[in-house]
Amino acid sequence: MTERMIYLDHAATTPVKKEVLEAMLPYFTEKFGNASSIYTIGRESKKALEEARDKVAAAIGAQSKEIFFTASGTEADNWAIKGVAYSNRTKGNHIITTAIEHHAVLHACQYLESEGFEVTYLPVDKNGLVSAEQVAAAIKPETILITIMFANNEIGTIQPIAEIGKVAREKGVYFHTDAVQAVGNIPIDVSDMNIDLLSLSSHKFYGPKGVGALYIRKGVKITSFLHGGAQERGRRASTENVAGIVGLGKAIEIACGNLEDKNRKLIAMRERTIEEIMKKIPFVKLNGHRTQRLPGNVNFSFEFIEGESLLLMLDMKGIAASSGSACTSGSLDPSHVLLAIGLPHEIAHGSLRLTFGEENTDEDIDYLMEVLPMIVQRLREMSPLYEAVAKNNT
Amino acid sequence: MYSEKVMDHFMNPRNVGEIENADGVGQVGNAKCGDIMKMYLKIENNVIIDAKFKTFGCGAAVATSSMATELIIGKTVDEALQITNKAVADALDGLPPAKMHCSNLAEEAINSAIEDYKRRKGLIDDNASCDACSRRCDDVQHSHGIE
Numbered sequence: 238m239t240e241r242m243i244y245l246d247h248a249a250t251t252p253v254k255k256e257v258l259e260a261m262l263p264y265f266t267e268k269f270g271n272a273s274s275i276y277t278i279g280r281e282s283k284k285a286l287e288e289a290r291d292k293v294a295a296a297i298g299a300q301s302k303e304i305f306f307t308a309s310g311t312e313a314d315n316w317a318i319k320g321v322a323y324s325n326r327t328k329g330n331h332i333i334t335t336a337i338e339h340h341a342v343l344h345a346c347q348y349l350e351s352e353g354f355e356v357t358y359l360p361v362d363k364n365g366l367v368s369a370e371q372v373a374a375a376i377k378p379e380t381i382l383i384t385i386m387f388a389n390n391e392i393g394t395i396q397p398i399a400e401i402g403k404v405a406r407e408k409g410v411y412f413h414t415d416a417v418q419a420v421g422n423i424p425i426d427v428s429d430m431n432i433d434l435l436s437l438s439s440h441k442f443y444g445p446k447g448v449g450a451l452y453i454r455k456g457v458k459i460t461s462f463l464h465g466g467a468q469e470r471g472r473r474a475s476t477e478n479v480a481g482i483v484g485l486g487k488a489i490e491i492a493c494g495n496l497e498d499k500n501r502k503l504i505a506m507r508e509r510t511i512e513e514i515m516k517k518i519p520f521v522k523l524n525g526h527r528t529q530r531l532p533g534n535v536n537f538s539f540e541f542i543e544g545e546s547l548l549l550m551l552d553m554k555g556i557a558a559s560s561g562s563a564c565t566s567g568s569l570d571p572s573h574v575l576l577a578i579g580l581p582h583e584i585a586h587g588s589l590r591l592t593f594g595e596e597n598t599d600e601d602i603d604y605l606m607e608v609l610p611m612i613v614q615r616l617r618e619m620s621p622l623y624e625a626v627a628k629n630n631t
Numbered sequence: 632m633y634s635e636k637v638m639d640h641f642m643n644p645r646n647v648g649e650i651e652n653a654d655g656v657g658q659v660g661n662a663k664c665g666d667i668m669k670m671y672l673k674i675e676n677n678v679i680i681d682a683k684f685k686t687f688g689c690g691a692a693v694a695t696s697s698m699a700t701e702l703i704i705g706k707t708v709d710e711a712l713q714i715t716n717k718a719v720a721d722a723l724d725g726l727p728p729a730k731m732h733c734s735n736l737a738e739e740a741i742n743s744a745i746e747d748y749k750r751r752k753g754l755i756d757d758n759a760s761c762d763a764c765s766r767r768c769d770d771v772q773h774s775h776g777i778e
Contacts, residue, residue, distance in 0.1 A: 543665055545689035546641070553642060562665060562689070571665065583662030619647050619693065621669040621685040622662060 241555035243601045247441075247533055247594035248390055248418060249559055253484065254443040260487040261445065264480035272477045273468065282479045289486025293450055296493040297416075297435060298426035305451050305469045306482050310417040310438030313451035314341040314384075316473075317413040317434040320459040321382045322349050325411070329379030333410075335359045335367050335396075336577040338386050341436075342415050343573075346384070355379070364526040365394035365578050373404045383412045387419035387435075391561055391574045391590060392525030393534025395423065402431030411457060417441055417449075421492030422531055423500070433457050437489075439481070443595075444488030448481035499595060503532035506593045510535050510602055517610050520626070524575060524588060533593035536561075538575070538584045541623040542616040547589055550612040556605060561588040583622070633690060634724035640694035645701055648683045654751065657743025660736050666692040668740040670700070674748055679703050679711055684740070691730035698722050699737040708745055714738065 244252075253261075264285060270278030272286050287301070294301040307313045322332065334346055336358045346356045357375045359367050372383060383405050388395045398414055405412035413434035419425060420435075421442025427435055433454045440446040453459060453472075465474035492499075507530075514521060520540040539547065544562025551558055561572030562585075570576075571585035580588075591605070617623040633641070650671035660667040666688030673681035682700040686693050699719050703711040716734035720726045726734060749755045 541687065543688050543692075546693060549638075549641060549690045581663075582665070586662070586665040619644065619685055620687040621658065621667050622687050624649075624685065 241604070243556045243597070243604060245556060245558045245591040245593060245597070245601070245605070248393075248531075248590065248592035250440045250446065251443045251594055252596075253440075253445050254488060254491060256491065257444055257484050257487045261480040261484040264483050268479075272479055273466070282477070285479060285483050286477055289482045292486040292490045293437075293452075296425075296489045297420065297437075297452060298428050299435075299452050300455065302470070303452055303455055305453060305473055306477065306485070307449045307451055307473065308447055308475075308478070310415070310436050310441075310449045311341040313436035313438070313449045314339070314413075314415050314417075315345050316451055316462060317436060317453075317459070318342065318345040318382065318384055319349065320462065321411050321413065321434070321457070322352075322354055324458045324460040325381040329377075329381045330354045331377050331379040331381065332356045333359065333372060333375045333380060333383045333385075335361060335385055337361050337365060337389055337392075337574045338384070339390055339415055339417065342384055342386065359385075361394075361577055363579050364529070365389055365392045365524075365574070366526060366529070367396060367401075369397055369400035369404045372401050373408070376404075376408050376410060380408075380410050383410055385412075385414060387414045387416035387425070388423065388531050389525070389574060390418045391572055391588075392536045392578065393418075393530035393592075394526045395419070395529050395531065398432070399430045405433075406431040418531060421489060422496075422533070424496060427452055427454070434459075439485035439488055442488050442492040445481050445484040448478055448485045450485065500532040502595075503593050506597060506599070506602060507533060507535055509599075510591065510593075510605070513602070513606050514609070517606065518613055522580075522584065524578065524580070531592075535591040535593075537589050538580060539587045539589065539613050540584060541620045541626065542587045542613060544571075544586055544588050546616050547587070547612060550616070551608070554608045554612070556608065559590045559592075561590065562586045632727050633694075634726075636722075636724045637691060637694040637726065640697040640723065641690040644684075644693055644697040646681075646683045646697065646704075647685065649685065650681060650683050655744040655746075655748025657740050657745070657747050659739040659743050660688070660692075662687065665689070666733065666736055668692065668696050668736050670696070670740040670744040672703075672744045672748060674708065677708050679706055679708065682744075688733065688736075689730070691726050691733040692736060694723055695719050695726070695734050695737040696740070699741055703741055708748070711741055712745060714741060 270282045272282040290301045290304045293304045359371050361367050411433045415436045417438045420437040435452040438449040461472045463474045522538045524536040544560030561575045575585035653671040654674040655672040658669040669685045671683045684696040686696040716738040719737045720734040
């Protein structure tokens, strides 16, 4: 095993920043008070909670009282979708989403189908985009919710959220966006973009795991799921994870504070990696939109090889990445996202996702480009699918 | 999640390649499911004297291919046919439950290559088909997702 460790999987999770951890630590020990308690250390926790709420609100252009903390992005997605569905059932039973959502959204929608709701899964084009026109055409009198992700976790494609929000608002349909991959990475303004509900997750932008938030625009009708206390203005009972929430607040403040500088660097790394892979490795396909994609996202399919093998070999060289291959999941089907953009199964199995973060450097890309072509070549030489191609080339 | 032996056979696979003028060649699996195994056999006096493979697939698929070739070299054709998927997995110190189907593929590849050998030798009817070669994408529970 090599000593080197290059982390290129920031879409999976990120390390907690030192400043974030430092902000959190007191709330585990000396400032351990329950935010619902009336005495001093309780009030300190409450104050910390509200400061974090202000930071989250400021980061997405919301009001503080529209932010509700949850235990994860998945919880926020489930709350938004099921909560709006159940609360608006008398109005209609139709929900619009896309074929490339995260499973937190897709499986929540499938669950609602079993409860008698009707769900339209909009297809996407070869770049992973859905259009506002598609959304408009799918709206029926029974439509109560549109839920479309801000940016895709696998291929990085960024949806035309403002245009979709405009359509939703004009038609009077609630619009939820799973912005777990977008918050802290690209600019978001819920009021300009006509977003009614938005999910976010702290560990995707250098905050701790186990804490997320749901933005619920004032006036949106939504059911609560956790009953038992008056926390989160009575809408989400549970003693607050004060340290985690403080961490989320600090992390979102930092992430959104230097977005432009950070993105300039990430986009430069992304572009260099895309160009070099296309130049140095034959039989590859870039997945996702060429430019309308998350700053740090690179996703390629390498023909004739399988993703898990690629990940294992990269890992042996100290590079951590991920794949949409079936074998990374224990199923035999590759990623639903890659299939939805029209990749044949065998090409989808050979995908590699590299997601850059702030601590990555140009030297990391030098090293990646040193080992990746070798690994791909080695696996291809082992592949029966490559035989014919190799023979034609000699 | 993989044993050291699996990782060893994955990183340093034994007997990768092709055999020119092989006496039996078998290919099983399909690209749609994400794994294909192709096995080449050299057989003399009913004994497998050499075996090589090419595999498109995950770490477990490569490791089971490698181990399968090691297990059959030096065996008679009938002995090789007795090798089960479990024997291949055991020789690798086990496979994760989700990867057991890869060991089926190894057993099927051995059977398919030997069947090809027998057919060439006129030992079996040309019309007999390998019933082990039909792969099942659908009978594994799906729970795919990358974060």
